[in-house]
Amino acid sequence: MADTTRLNISKLGTKTYWDDFYALERANFNQNPDDTGECWFDDNDAERRMVDFLLDNVGEQLIDMKSSMIDLGTGNGHLLFELCENGFSGPMLGVDYSSESVAFAHSVSKVRQFDAFARFEAADIFQADWCPGKFDIVLDKGTLDAIALSGLQFENHKTVFDCYSEVIEKILNKNGVFLITSCNFSEDELVRLIQTKNLVKWKSIKYPSFEFGGVKGTAICSVAFFKR
Template sequence: MQDTADLSTSKLGTKKYWDELYALELENFRRNPQDTGDCWFSDSDAEQKMIDFLVDNIGAYRITEDASVVDLGTGNGHLLFELHETEFQGKLVGIDYSEESVKLATNIAEATGVEDFISFQQADIFNSGWNPGKFDVVLDKGTLDAISLSGIKINGKLDVVDVYAGVVEKILKKDSIF
Protein backbone atom coordinates (compact mmCIF):
# COMPACT_ATOMS: atom_id res chain seq x y z
CA MET A 1 0.00 0.00 0.00
CA GLN A 2 1.01 3.58 -0.63
CA ASP A 3 1.98 5.69 2.38
CA THR A 4 -1.07 7.77 3.29
CA ALA A 5 0.57 9.70 6.11
CA ASP A 6 0.74 12.84 3.98
CA LEU A 7 -3.02 12.95 3.33
CA SER A 8 -4.68 15.87 5.04
CA THR A 9 -7.79 15.31 7.07
CA SER A 10 -10.99 17.01 5.96
CA LYS A 11 -14.53 17.43 7.19
CA LEU A 12 -15.50 15.31 4.14
CA GLY A 13 -13.96 12.40 6.02
CA THR A 14 -16.17 12.76 9.08
CA LYS A 15 -19.41 10.99 9.88
CA LYS A 16 -20.67 14.23 11.44
CA TYR A 17 -20.38 16.02 8.08
CA TRP A 18 -22.34 13.32 6.24
CA ASP A 19 -24.99 13.01 8.97
CA GLU A 20 -25.60 16.75 8.83
CA LEU A 21 -25.63 16.84 5.03
CA TYR A 22 -28.08 13.95 4.72
CA ALA A 23 -30.30 15.30 7.52
CA LEU A 24 -30.66 18.46 5.45
CA GLU A 25 -31.28 16.51 2.24
CA LEU A 26 -33.85 14.36 4.05
CA GLU A 27 -35.67 17.48 5.23
CA ASN A 28 -35.55 18.89 1.70
CA PHE A 29 -36.98 15.62 0.35
CA ARG A 30 -39.80 15.66 2.91
CA ARG A 31 -40.72 19.18 1.77
CA ASN A 32 -40.32 18.35 -1.92
CA PRO A 33 -40.25 14.66 -2.95
CA GLN A 34 -38.75 15.68 -6.29
CA ASP A 35 -35.60 16.81 -4.46
CA THR A 36 -33.67 13.58 -3.95
CA GLY A 37 -30.35 15.30 -3.26
CA ASP A 38 -27.09 15.55 -5.11
CA CYS A 39 -25.71 13.00 -7.53
CA TRP A 40 -22.05 13.01 -6.49
CA PHE A 41 -19.48 13.34 -9.28
CA SER A 42 -22.19 14.14 -11.84
CA ASP A 43 -19.91 16.78 -13.33
CA SER A 44 -17.55 14.01 -14.46
CA ASP A 45 -20.41 11.64 -15.37
CA ALA A 46 -18.81 9.05 -13.05
CA GLU A 47 -22.08 7.34 -12.17
CA GLN A 48 -23.13 6.90 -15.79
CA LYS A 49 -19.68 5.59 -16.69
CA MET A 50 -19.99 2.95 -13.96
CA ILE A 51 -23.44 1.93 -15.19
CA ASP A 52 -22.27 1.84 -18.83
CA PHE A 53 -19.35 -0.38 -17.84
CA LEU A 54 -21.64 -2.81 -16.05
CA VAL A 55 -24.20 -2.89 -18.88
CA ASP A 56 -21.48 -3.26 -21.53
CA ASN A 57 -20.00 -6.18 -19.61
CA ILE A 58 -23.14 -8.20 -18.92
CA GLY A 59 -22.06 -11.78 -19.41
CA ALA A 60 -18.46 -11.09 -18.37
CA TYR A 61 -17.06 -11.65 -14.91
CA ARG A 62 -20.09 -12.22 -12.65
CA ILE A 63 -22.07 -9.40 -14.23
CA THR A 64 -25.58 -10.56 -15.08
CA GLU A 65 -28.98 -8.91 -15.00
CA ASP A 66 -29.66 -10.67 -11.70
CA ALA A 67 -26.24 -10.02 -10.15
CA SER A 68 -26.16 -9.09 -6.49
CA VAL A 69 -24.77 -5.57 -6.11
CA VAL A 70 -23.66 -3.65 -3.04
CA ASP A 71 -22.91 0.07 -3.12
CA LEU A 72 -20.48 1.10 -0.37
CA GLY A 73 -21.14 4.65 0.77
CA THR A 74 -24.46 4.74 -1.03
CA GLY A 75 -25.48 8.22 0.13
CA ASN A 76 -28.93 8.91 -1.32
CA GLY A 77 -28.87 5.63 -3.25
CA HIS A 78 -28.91 7.35 -6.64
CA LEU A 79 -26.50 4.89 -8.24
CA LEU A 80 -28.65 1.91 -7.21
CA PHE A 81 -31.84 3.60 -8.38
CA GLU A 82 -30.23 4.18 -11.77
CA LEU A 83 -28.97 0.58 -11.94
CA HIS A 84 -32.47 -0.66 -11.19
CA GLU A 85 -33.80 1.47 -14.07
CA THR A 86 -31.40 -0.29 -16.45
CA GLU A 87 -31.17 -4.03 -16.83
CA PHE A 88 -30.20 -4.88 -13.25
CA GLN A 89 -32.90 -6.70 -11.33
CA GLY A 90 -30.83 -8.66 -8.79
CA LYS A 91 -30.35 -7.96 -5.10
CA LEU A 92 -29.32 -4.29 -4.78
CA VAL A 93 -28.03 -3.15 -1.39
CA GLY A 94 -26.78 0.26 -0.33
CA ILE A 95 -24.51 0.56 2.72
CA ASP A 96 -23.65 3.82 4.45
CA TYR A 97 -22.37 4.73 7.88
CA SER A 98 -24.65 7.75 8.01
CA GLU A 99 -28.03 6.84 9.46
CA GLU A 100 -29.47 9.99 7.86
CA SER A 101 -28.24 8.82 4.45
CA VAL A 102 -29.98 5.48 4.92
CA LYS A 103 -33.20 7.23 6.00
CA LEU A 104 -33.11 9.43 2.90
CA ALA A 105 -32.38 6.56 0.49
CA THR A 106 -35.09 4.40 2.12
CA ASN A 107 -37.63 7.22 1.87
CA ILE A 108 -36.80 7.71 -1.80
CA ALA A 109 -37.14 3.95 -2.43
CA GLU A 110 -40.55 3.91 -0.75
CA ALA A 111 -41.72 7.04 -2.59
CA THR A 112 -40.70 5.57 -5.94
CA GLY A 113 -42.05 2.09 -5.23
CA VAL A 114 -38.76 0.21 -5.45
CA GLU A 115 -38.35 -0.75 -1.78
CA ASP A 116 -38.91 -4.41 -2.69
CA PHE A 117 -35.92 -4.29 -5.07
CA ILE A 118 -33.40 -2.05 -3.31
CA SER A 119 -32.54 -2.09 0.39
CA PHE A 120 -30.38 0.19 2.49
CA GLN A 121 -28.45 -0.53 5.66
CA GLN A 122 -26.54 1.63 8.10
CA ALA A 123 -23.21 0.03 8.96
CA ASP A 124 -19.61 0.70 9.85
CA ILE A 125 -17.79 -1.40 7.28
CA PHE A 126 -14.65 -1.35 9.45
CA ASN A 127 -16.43 -3.08 12.34
CA SER A 128 -14.95 -6.58 12.44
CA GLY A 129 -18.42 -8.03 13.07
CA TRP A 130 -19.92 -6.48 9.93
CA ASN A 131 -20.95 -9.24 7.54
CA PRO A 132 -23.51 -8.34 4.88
CA GLY A 133 -22.82 -11.49 2.87
CA LYS A 134 -21.08 -11.83 -0.48
CA PHE A 135 -21.87 -9.99 -3.70
CA ASP A 136 -21.23 -10.36 -7.41
CA VAL A 137 -20.50 -6.64 -7.80
CA VAL A 138 -19.15 -4.18 -5.22
CA LEU A 139 -19.42 -0.48 -6.11
CA ASP A 140 -17.65 2.54 -4.66
CA LYS A 141 -18.15 5.91 -6.31
CA GLY A 142 -16.07 7.98 -3.93
CA THR A 143 -16.34 6.43 -0.51
CA LEU A 144 -12.67 5.49 -0.31
CA ASP A 145 -11.78 9.04 -1.32
CA ALA A 146 -13.87 10.50 1.50
CA ILE A 147 -12.88 8.09 4.24
CA SER A 148 -9.20 8.40 3.38
CA LEU A 149 -9.53 12.00 4.59
CA SER A 150 -10.97 10.94 7.95
CA GLY A 151 -7.73 10.47 9.85
CA ILE A 152 -9.37 7.47 11.54
CA LYS A 153 -7.05 4.69 12.64
CA ILE A 154 -8.32 1.11 12.76
CA ASN A 155 -7.21 -0.65 15.94
CA GLY A 156 -5.42 2.58 16.78
CA LYS A 157 -2.73 2.14 14.11
CA LEU A 158 -3.90 1.32 10.57
CA ASP A 159 -5.22 3.96 8.19
CA VAL A 160 -8.63 3.14 6.72
CA VAL A 161 -6.98 3.13 3.29
CA ASP A 162 -4.81 0.21 4.41
CA VAL A 163 -7.80 -1.78 5.65
CA TYR A 164 -10.30 -0.98 2.89
CA ALA A 165 -9.11 -3.60 0.38
CA GLY A 166 -9.64 -6.34 2.97
CA VAL A 167 -13.16 -5.06 3.66
CA VAL A 168 -14.00 -5.22 -0.04
CA GLU A 169 -12.37 -8.62 -0.49
CA LYS A 170 -14.43 -10.02 2.40
CA ILE A 171 -17.72 -9.29 0.59
CA LEU A 172 -16.74 -10.29 -2.95
CA LYS A 173 -17.87 -13.63 -4.30
CA LYS A 174 -15.28 -15.70 -6.14
CA ASP A 175 -14.58 -14.19 -9.58
CA SER A 176 -16.68 -11.13 -8.80
CA ILE A 177 -15.95 -7.52 -9.64
CA PHE A 178 -15.13 -4.36 -7.71
Template sequence: MTEDTTKLNTSKLGTKEYWDNFYALEKDNFESNPDDTGECWFSDSNAEEKMVEFLFDNLNEYAIHDQSSMVDIGTGNGHLLFTLREEGFKGQLLGIDYSEKSVEFARSIAEENDVDVEFEVVDIFSESWDPKVVDVVLDKGTLDAIALSGLQYNDKPVVEIYPHAIDKLMTKGSVFLITSCNFTEKELESIILQNKSLKLWKKVDYPSFQFGGVKGSTICTLAFVKQS
Protein backbone atom coordinates in the same frame (compact mmCIF):
# COMPACT_ATOMS: atom_id res chain seq x y z
CA MET B 1 12.39 8.35 -0.51
CA THR B 2 9.43 9.27 -2.71
CA GLU B 3 6.38 10.94 -1.21
CA ASP B 4 3.33 8.76 -0.54
CA THR B 5 0.78 10.63 -2.63
CA THR B 6 -2.08 8.40 -1.46
CA LYS B 7 -2.13 10.23 1.90
CA LEU B 8 -4.59 13.13 1.92
CA ASN B 9 -5.07 15.96 4.39
CA THR B 10 -7.95 15.42 6.79
CA SER B 11 -11.23 17.22 6.14
CA LYS B 12 -14.72 17.54 7.60
CA LEU B 13 -15.82 15.53 4.54
CA GLY B 14 -14.28 12.53 6.28
CA THR B 15 -16.43 12.82 9.43
CA LYS B 16 -19.64 11.00 10.23
CA GLU B 17 -21.04 14.18 11.79
CA TYR B 18 -20.72 16.00 8.46
CA TRP B 19 -22.59 13.31 6.54
CA ASP B 20 -25.29 12.89 9.19
CA ASN B 21 -25.98 16.63 9.02
CA PHE B 22 -25.78 16.66 5.23
CA TYR B 23 -28.29 13.83 4.74
CA ALA B 24 -30.61 15.07 7.50
CA LEU B 25 -30.93 18.31 5.53
CA GLU B 26 -31.40 16.44 2.23
CA LYS B 27 -34.13 14.33 3.83
CA ASP B 28 -35.89 17.47 5.07
CA ASN B 29 -35.73 18.92 1.55
CA PHE B 30 -37.13 15.69 0.12
CA GLU B 31 -40.03 15.69 2.57
CA SER B 32 -40.88 19.21 1.43
CA ASN B 33 -40.42 18.35 -2.25
CA PRO B 34 -40.45 14.63 -3.23
CA ASP B 35 -38.90 15.53 -6.58
CA ASP B 36 -35.75 16.65 -4.76
CA THR B 37 -33.85 13.39 -4.28
CA GLY B 38 -30.56 15.06 -3.48
CA GLU B 39 -27.20 15.47 -5.09
CA CYS B 40 -25.71 13.04 -7.60
CA TRP B 41 -21.99 13.03 -6.86
CA PHE B 42 -19.60 13.49 -9.80
CA SER B 43 -22.49 14.37 -12.10
CA ASP B 44 -20.29 16.95 -13.84
CA SER B 45 -18.05 14.09 -14.99
CA ASN B 46 -20.94 11.74 -15.86
CA ALA B 47 -19.31 9.21 -13.53
CA GLU B 48 -22.55 7.49 -12.59
CA GLU B 49 -23.55 7.10 -16.23
CA LYS B 50 -20.11 5.67 -17.00
CA MET B 51 -20.32 3.15 -14.18
CA VAL B 52 -23.75 1.97 -15.32
CA GLU B 53 -22.57 1.88 -18.93
CA PHE B 54 -19.53 -0.16 -17.91
CA LEU B 55 -21.71 -2.80 -16.28
CA PHE B 56 -23.93 -3.07 -19.37
CA ASP B 57 -20.94 -3.16 -21.71
CA ASN B 58 -19.49 -6.06 -19.72
CA LEU B 59 -22.59 -8.16 -19.17
CA ASN B 60 -21.76 -11.86 -18.80
CA GLU B 61 -18.13 -11.08 -18.00
CA TYR B 62 -17.06 -12.58 -14.68
CA ALA B 63 -19.99 -12.15 -12.23
CA ILE B 64 -21.73 -9.32 -14.10
CA HIS B 65 -25.18 -10.22 -15.44
CA ASP B 66 -28.65 -8.71 -15.33
CA GLN B 67 -29.45 -10.65 -12.14
CA SER B 68 -26.22 -9.67 -10.36
CA SER B 69 -26.40 -8.97 -6.64
CA MET B 70 -24.72 -5.64 -5.87
CA VAL B 71 -23.64 -3.65 -2.84
CA ASP B 72 -23.00 0.08 -3.02
CA ILE B 73 -20.53 1.14 -0.30
CA GLY B 74 -21.21 4.59 1.13
CA THR B 75 -24.46 4.74 -0.79
CA GLY B 76 -25.52 8.23 0.34
CA ASN B 77 -28.93 8.90 -1.19
CA GLY B 78 -28.83 5.63 -3.14
CA HIS B 79 -28.86 7.41 -6.51
CA LEU B 80 -26.52 4.94 -8.19
CA LEU B 81 -28.62 1.94 -7.15
CA PHE B 82 -31.88 3.59 -8.15
CA THR B 83 -30.37 4.26 -11.58
CA LEU B 84 -29.21 0.65 -11.92
CA ARG B 85 -32.69 -0.61 -11.05
CA GLU B 86 -34.30 1.84 -13.47
CA GLU B 87 -31.92 0.78 -16.24
CA GLY B 88 -32.87 -2.86 -15.86
CA PHE B 89 -30.66 -4.68 -13.36
CA LYS B 90 -32.94 -7.16 -11.62
CA GLY B 91 -30.79 -8.70 -8.86
CA GLN B 92 -30.68 -7.76 -5.18
CA LEU B 93 -29.39 -4.21 -4.74
CA LEU B 94 -28.17 -3.14 -1.31
CA GLY B 95 -26.83 0.24 -0.29
CA ILE B 96 -24.76 0.47 2.90
CA ASP B 97 -23.57 3.55 4.76
CA TYR B 98 -22.28 4.36 8.24
CA SER B 99 -24.53 7.42 8.36
CA GLU B 100 -27.94 6.60 9.82
CA LYS B 101 -29.31 9.77 8.23
CA SER B 102 -28.11 8.65 4.81
CA VAL B 103 -29.90 5.32 5.15
CA GLU B 104 -33.08 6.99 6.43
CA PHE B 105 -33.05 9.33 3.43
CA ALA B 106 -32.40 6.58 0.87
CA ARG B 107 -35.15 4.42 2.36
CA SER B 108 -37.56 7.34 2.15
CA ILE B 109 -36.81 7.75 -1.55
CA ALA B 110 -37.25 4.02 -2.18
CA GLU B 111 -40.57 3.96 -0.33
CA GLU B 112 -41.90 7.11 -1.98
CA ASN B 113 -41.07 5.79 -5.46
CA ASP B 114 -41.86 2.12 -4.75
CA VAL B 115 -38.38 0.97 -5.83
CA ASP B 116 -37.05 -2.43 -4.73
CA VAL B 117 -33.68 -1.39 -3.30
CA GLU B 118 -32.56 -2.13 0.26
CA PHE B 119 -30.44 0.02 2.58
CA GLU B 120 -28.60 -0.78 5.81
CA VAL B 121 -26.46 1.07 8.34
CA VAL B 122 -23.06 -0.63 8.26
CA ASP B 123 -19.56 0.06 9.51
CA ILE B 124 -17.41 -1.90 7.07
CA PHE B 125 -14.43 -1.66 9.42
CA SER B 126 -16.20 -3.38 12.30
CA GLU B 127 -14.71 -6.78 13.09
CA SER B 128 -18.23 -8.09 13.70
CA TRP B 129 -19.40 -7.20 10.17
CA ASP B 130 -20.06 -10.49 8.40
CA PRO B 131 -21.90 -9.77 5.13
CA LYS B 132 -23.04 -12.11 2.38
CA VAL B 133 -20.85 -12.12 -0.73
CA VAL B 134 -22.20 -10.45 -3.86
CA ASP B 135 -21.43 -10.34 -7.56
CA VAL B 136 -20.59 -6.64 -7.83
CA VAL B 137 -19.28 -4.14 -5.27
CA LEU B 138 -19.60 -0.43 -6.06
CA ASP B 139 -17.88 2.67 -4.69
CA LYS B 140 -18.56 6.14 -6.05
CA GLY B 141 -16.47 8.56 -4.01
CA THR B 142 -16.62 6.67 -0.71
CA LEU B 143 -12.92 5.81 -0.53
CA ASP B 144 -12.28 9.51 -1.21
CA ALA B 145 -14.27 10.46 1.89
CA ILE B 146 -12.74 7.67 3.97
CA ALA B 147 -9.25 8.86 3.06
CA LEU B 148 -10.09 12.33 4.39
CA SER B 149 -11.07 10.98 7.82
CA GLY B 150 -7.55 10.45 9.12
CA LEU B 151 -8.84 7.43 11.05
CA GLN B 152 -6.69 4.46 11.96
CA TYR B 153 -7.60 0.93 13.00
CA ASN B 154 -5.07 -1.23 14.82
CA ASP B 155 -2.46 1.45 14.09
CA LYS B 156 -3.06 1.21 10.34
CA PRO B 157 -4.42 4.04 8.17
CA VAL B 158 -8.00 3.33 7.17
CA VAL B 159 -7.04 3.48 3.48
CA GLU B 160 -4.79 0.44 3.98
CA ILE B 161 -7.60 -1.52 5.62
CA TYR B 162 -10.26 -0.62 3.05
CA PRO B 163 -9.19 -3.11 0.30
CA HIS B 164 -9.35 -5.94 2.83
CA ALA B 165 -12.70 -4.78 4.25
CA ILE B 166 -14.39 -4.97 0.86
CA ASP B 167 -12.96 -8.46 0.42
CA LYS B 168 -15.63 -9.68 2.84
CA LEU B 169 -18.22 -8.91 0.15
CA MET B 170 -16.42 -10.74 -2.65
CA THR B 171 -15.90 -14.27 -3.90
CA LYS B 172 -13.96 -15.59 -6.88
CA GLY B 173 -15.12 -13.71 -10.00
CA SER B 174 -16.76 -10.85 -8.08
CA VAL B 175 -16.16 -7.41 -9.58
CA PHE B 176 -15.25 -4.25 -7.69
CA LEU B 177 -16.01 -1.02 -9.59
CA ILE B 178 -14.71 2.15 -7.96
CA THR B 179 -14.69 5.83 -8.91
CA SER B 180 -12.42 8.44 -7.33
CA CYS B 181 -11.69 12.12 -7.79
CA ASN B 182 -8.98 12.35 -5.12
CA PHE B 183 -6.65 9.68 -6.44
CA THR B 184 -5.02 9.17 -9.83
CA GLU B 185 -5.41 5.85 -11.60
CA LYS B 186 -1.99 4.73 -10.42
CA GLU B 187 -2.65 5.76 -6.83
CA LEU B 188 -6.04 4.08 -6.77
CA GLU B 189 -4.61 0.92 -8.29
CA SER B 190 -1.82 0.77 -5.70
CA ILE B 191 -4.33 1.19 -2.84
CA ILE B 192 -6.76 -1.49 -3.99
CA LEU B 193 -4.06 -3.99 -4.97
CA GLN B 194 -2.86 -4.10 -1.40
CA ASN B 195 -5.43 -6.87 -1.42
CA LYS B 196 -3.43 -9.48 -3.32
CA SER B 197 -6.52 -11.50 -4.20
CA LEU B 198 -7.68 -8.72 -6.54
CA LYS B 199 -6.40 -7.88 -9.99
CA LEU B 200 -6.96 -4.82 -12.14
CA TRP B 201 -9.36 -5.69 -14.95
CA LYS B 202 -10.36 -2.59 -16.90
CA LYS B 203 -10.29 1.20 -16.81
CA VAL B 204 -13.09 3.59 -17.80
CA ASP B 205 -12.09 6.38 -20.16
CA TYR B 206 -12.76 10.02 -19.27
CA PRO B 207 -11.82 13.22 -21.11
CA SER B 208 -8.20 14.03 -20.30
CA PHE B 209 -6.13 17.18 -20.03
CA GLN B 210 -2.42 17.86 -20.35
CA PHE B 211 -0.47 20.13 -18.03
CA GLY B 212 3.30 20.44 -17.83
CA GLY B 213 3.72 17.57 -20.21
CA VAL B 214 1.69 15.25 -17.98
CA LYS B 215 -1.59 13.83 -19.23
CA GLY B 216 -4.37 13.15 -16.74
CA SER B 217 -8.03 13.32 -15.78
CA THR B 218 -9.96 14.88 -12.92
CA ILE B 219 -11.64 11.54 -12.16
CA CYS B 220 -10.99 7.85 -12.63
CA THR B 221 -12.97 4.62 -12.55
CA LEU B 222 -11.30 1.23 -12.25
CA ALA B 223 -12.67 -2.31 -12.24
CA PHE B 224 -11.02 -5.09 -10.26
CA VAL B 225 -11.77 -8.81 -10.15
CA LYS B 226 -11.30 -11.20 -7.26
CA GLN B 227 -9.07 -14.04 -8.37
CA SER B 228 -9.42 -16.45 -5.45
Protein backbone atom coordinates in the same frame (compact mmCIF):
# COMPACT_ATOMS: atom_id res chain seq x y z
CA MET C 1 9.00 10.36 -4.32
CA ALA C 2 6.27 12.13 -2.35
CA ASP C 3 3.39 9.99 -1.15
CA THR C 4 0.48 11.57 -3.02
CA THR C 5 -2.01 9.24 -1.34
CA ARG C 6 -1.62 10.97 2.05
CA LEU C 7 -4.48 13.46 2.32
CA ASN C 8 -5.16 16.06 4.97
CA ILE C 9 -7.88 15.31 7.50
CA SER C 10 -11.12 17.08 6.56
CA LYS C 11 -14.68 17.48 7.84
CA LEU C 12 -15.69 15.59 4.68
CA GLY C 13 -14.37 12.50 6.42
CA THR C 14 -16.55 12.87 9.52
CA LYS C 15 -19.87 11.21 10.31
CA THR C 16 -21.20 14.48 11.74
CA TYR C 17 -20.73 16.25 8.43
CA TRP C 18 -22.63 13.59 6.48
CA ASP C 19 -25.40 13.26 9.08
CA ASP C 20 -26.00 17.01 8.80
CA PHE C 21 -25.76 16.93 5.02
CA TYR C 22 -28.29 14.14 4.57
CA ALA C 23 -30.62 15.49 7.24
CA LEU C 24 -30.92 18.62 5.07
CA GLU C 25 -31.38 16.59 1.87
CA ARG C 26 -34.03 14.51 3.60
CA ALA C 27 -35.87 17.64 4.75
CA ASN C 28 -35.76 19.02 1.19
CA PHE C 29 -37.13 15.73 -0.14
CA ASN C 30 -39.99 15.77 2.37
CA GLN C 31 -40.98 19.19 1.04
CA ASN C 32 -40.41 18.28 -2.61
CA PRO C 33 -40.43 14.56 -3.58
CA ASP C 34 -38.82 15.44 -6.92
CA ASP C 35 -35.69 16.56 -5.07
CA THR C 36 -33.87 13.24 -4.61
CA GLY C 37 -30.54 14.79 -3.68
CA GLU C 38 -27.17 15.45 -5.22
CA CYS C 39 -25.61 13.09 -7.74
CA TRP C 40 -21.91 12.93 -6.89
CA PHE C 41 -19.46 13.48 -9.77
CA ASP C 42 -22.34 14.46 -12.03
CA ASP C 43 -20.10 17.01 -13.79
CA ASN C 44 -17.96 14.13 -15.01
CA ASP C 45 -20.95 11.90 -15.82
CA ALA C 46 -19.36 9.27 -13.58
CA GLU C 47 -22.57 7.56 -12.52
CA ARG C 48 -23.70 7.14 -16.11
CA ARG C 49 -20.30 5.77 -17.06
CA MET C 50 -20.32 3.28 -14.18
CA VAL C 51 -23.76 2.00 -15.19
CA ASP C 52 -22.75 1.80 -18.84
CA PHE C 53 -19.58 -0.08 -17.89
CA LEU C 54 -21.60 -2.74 -16.10
CA LEU C 55 -24.08 -2.96 -18.97
CA ASP C 56 -21.27 -3.25 -21.53
CA ASN C 57 -19.65 -6.06 -19.55
CA VAL C 58 -22.71 -8.21 -18.87
CA GLY C 59 -21.62 -11.81 -19.35
CA GLU C 60 -18.07 -11.21 -18.12
CA GLN C 61 -16.93 -12.18 -14.62
CA LEU C 62 -20.09 -12.28 -12.44
CA ILE C 63 -21.76 -9.30 -14.11
CA ASP C 64 -25.35 -10.18 -14.91
CA MET C 65 -28.65 -8.28 -14.94
CA LYS C 66 -29.52 -10.21 -11.77
CA SER C 67 -26.14 -9.81 -10.06
CA SER C 68 -26.19 -9.11 -6.35
CA MET C 69 -24.71 -5.70 -5.54
CA ILE C 70 -23.59 -3.71 -2.54
CA ASP C 71 -22.91 0.04 -2.66
CA LEU C 72 -20.43 1.15 0.01
CA GLY C 73 -21.12 4.67 1.26
CA THR C 74 -24.38 4.73 -0.64
CA GLY C 75 -25.40 8.25 0.39
CA ASN C 76 -28.79 8.96 -1.16
CA GLY C 77 -28.81 5.64 -3.01
CA HIS C 78 -28.72 7.38 -6.38
CA LEU C 79 -26.32 4.89 -8.00
CA LEU C 80 -28.45 1.89 -7.07
CA PHE C 81 -31.60 3.63 -8.32
CA GLU C 82 -29.89 4.34 -11.63
CA LEU C 83 -28.96 0.67 -11.93
CA CYS C 84 -32.60 -0.27 -11.28
CA GLU C 85 -33.69 2.19 -13.96
CA ASN C 86 -31.39 0.43 -16.41
CA GLY C 87 -32.78 -3.05 -15.83
CA PHE C 88 -30.56 -4.52 -13.13
CA SER C 89 -32.91 -6.51 -10.93
CA GLY C 90 -30.75 -8.52 -8.56
CA PRO C 91 -30.73 -7.87 -4.80
CA MET C 92 -29.08 -4.55 -3.95
CA LEU C 93 -27.83 -3.32 -0.60
CA GLY C 94 -26.71 0.22 0.13
CA VAL C 95 -24.70 0.77 3.31
CA ASP C 96 -23.58 3.99 4.92
CA TYR C 97 -22.37 4.95 8.37
CA SER C 98 -24.73 7.94 8.34
CA SER C 99 -28.16 6.95 9.66
CA GLU C 100 -29.58 10.10 8.05
CA SER C 101 -28.26 8.92 4.69
CA VAL C 102 -29.90 5.53 5.12
CA ALA C 103 -33.24 7.04 6.17
CA PHE C 104 -33.16 9.38 3.18
CA ALA C 105 -32.26 6.63 0.68
CA HIS C 106 -34.99 4.40 2.10
CA SER C 107 -37.60 7.17 1.68
CA VAL C 108 -36.57 7.82 -1.92
CA SER C 109 -36.61 4.09 -2.66
CA LYS C 110 -40.20 3.74 -1.47
CA VAL C 111 -41.41 6.75 -3.46
CA ARG C 112 -39.63 5.60 -6.63
CA GLN C 113 -40.83 2.01 -6.02
CA PHE C 114 -37.37 0.45 -6.02
CA ASP C 115 -37.76 -1.04 -2.55
CA ALA C 116 -38.43 -4.48 -4.05
CA PHE C 117 -34.79 -4.54 -5.19
CA ALA C 118 -32.82 -2.06 -3.06
CA ARG C 119 -32.56 -1.99 0.71
CA PHE C 120 -30.42 0.17 2.93
CA GLU C 121 -28.74 -0.19 6.29
CA ALA C 122 -26.46 1.83 8.53
CA ALA C 123 -23.14 0.08 9.11
CA ASP C 124 -19.52 0.61 10.03
CA ILE C 125 -17.80 -1.49 7.41
CA PHE C 126 -14.59 -1.61 9.46
CA GLN C 127 -16.19 -3.43 12.38
CA ALA C 128 -14.64 -6.88 12.58
CA ASP C 129 -18.02 -8.60 12.90
CA TRP C 130 -19.64 -6.71 10.00
CA CYS C 131 -20.37 -9.10 7.13
CA PRO C 132 -23.66 -8.73 5.25
CA GLY C 133 -22.83 -11.68 3.04
CA LYS C 134 -21.06 -11.94 -0.30
CA PHE C 135 -21.94 -10.06 -3.46
CA ASP C 136 -21.21 -10.34 -7.17
CA ILE C 137 -20.54 -6.60 -7.52
CA VAL C 138 -19.19 -4.12 -4.97
CA LEU C 139 -19.52 -0.41 -5.78
CA ASP C 140 -17.77 2.70 -4.49
CA LYS C 141 -18.46 6.19 -5.86
CA GLY C 142 -16.35 8.59 -3.82
CA THR C 143 -16.46 6.61 -0.59
CA LEU C 144 -12.77 5.79 -0.33
CA ASP C 145 -12.14 9.47 -1.07
CA ALA C 146 -14.13 10.44 2.04
CA ILE C 147 -12.69 7.66 4.22
CA ALA C 148 -9.16 8.78 3.34
CA LEU C 149 -9.97 12.22 4.80
CA SER C 150 -11.17 10.80 8.12
CA GLY C 151 -7.87 10.26 9.88
CA LEU C 152 -8.99 6.79 10.96
CA GLN C 153 -6.45 4.75 12.91
CA PHE C 154 -6.43 0.97 13.18
CA GLU C 155 -4.67 -1.61 15.28
CA ASN C 156 -1.46 -3.30 14.14
CA HIS C 157 -0.43 -0.16 12.24
CA LYS C 158 -2.88 -0.91 9.44
CA THR C 159 -3.88 1.98 7.21
CA VAL C 160 -7.34 2.82 5.89
CA PHE C 161 -6.24 1.33 2.58
CA ASP C 162 -5.07 -1.94 4.14
CA CYS C 163 -8.41 -2.38 5.87
CA TYR C 164 -10.48 -1.24 2.90
CA SER C 165 -9.02 -3.92 0.63
CA GLU C 166 -9.72 -6.50 3.35
CA VAL C 167 -13.36 -5.37 3.50
CA ILE C 168 -13.73 -5.70 -0.28
CA GLU C 169 -12.21 -9.18 -0.31
CA LYS C 170 -14.46 -10.28 2.56
CA ILE C 171 -17.73 -9.36 0.84
CA LEU C 172 -16.88 -10.00 -2.83
CA ASN C 173 -17.60 -13.36 -4.45
CA LYS C 174 -14.88 -15.15 -6.38
CA ASN C 175 -14.85 -13.73 -9.94
CA GLY C 176 -16.90 -10.82 -8.61
CA VAL C 177 -16.17 -7.21 -9.59
CA PHE C 178 -15.26 -4.21 -7.47
CA LEU C 179 -15.90 -0.94 -9.35
CA ILE C 180 -14.57 2.24 -7.73
CA THR C 181 -14.67 5.88 -8.79
CA SER C 182 -12.38 8.47 -7.23
CA CYS C 183 -11.55 12.15 -7.63
CA ASN C 184 -8.70 12.13 -5.07
CA PHE C 185 -6.60 9.29 -6.45
CA SER C 186 -5.26 8.52 -9.90
CA GLU C 187 -5.76 5.17 -11.56
CA ASP C 188 -2.18 4.15 -10.74
CA GLU C 189 -2.68 5.13 -7.10
CA LEU C 190 -5.92 3.17 -6.81
CA VAL C 191 -4.22 0.08 -8.20
CA ARG C 192 -1.34 0.50 -5.76
CA LEU C 193 -3.68 1.05 -2.81
CA ILE C 194 -6.31 -1.61 -3.53
CA GLN C 195 -4.72 -4.42 -5.52
CA THR C 196 -3.83 -7.53 -3.53
CA LYS C 197 -2.92 -11.11 -4.35
CA ASN C 198 -6.60 -11.93 -4.86
CA LEU C 199 -8.01 -8.52 -5.88
CA VAL C 200 -6.62 -7.65 -9.29
CA LYS C 201 -7.11 -4.76 -11.70
CA TRP C 202 -9.37 -5.75 -14.57
CA LYS C 203 -10.45 -2.74 -16.62
CA SER C 204 -10.86 1.02 -16.29
CA ILE C 205 -13.34 3.57 -17.56
CA LYS C 206 -12.09 6.26 -19.91
CA TYR C 207 -12.74 9.93 -19.16
CA PRO C 208 -11.82 13.06 -21.12
CA SER C 209 -8.22 14.03 -20.38
CA PHE C 210 -6.58 17.42 -19.99
CA GLU C 211 -2.98 18.59 -20.18
CA PHE C 212 -1.34 20.97 -17.72
CA GLY C 213 2.34 21.78 -17.64
CA GLY C 214 3.03 19.06 -20.15
CA VAL C 215 1.39 16.41 -17.97
CA LYS C 216 -1.79 14.66 -19.09
CA GLY C 217 -4.44 13.55 -16.64
CA THR C 218 -8.13 13.35 -15.77
CA ALA C 219 -10.15 14.93 -12.98
CA ILE C 220 -11.66 11.57 -12.06
CA CYS C 221 -11.04 7.88 -12.60
CA SER C 222 -12.98 4.62 -12.35
CA VAL C 223 -11.23 1.27 -12.01
CA ALA C 224 -12.67 -2.24 -11.95
CA PHE C 225 -10.99 -5.06 -10.05
CA PHE C 226 -11.96 -8.72 -9.96
CA LYS C 227 -11.45 -11.27 -7.21
CA ARG C 228 -9.66 -14.37 -8.39
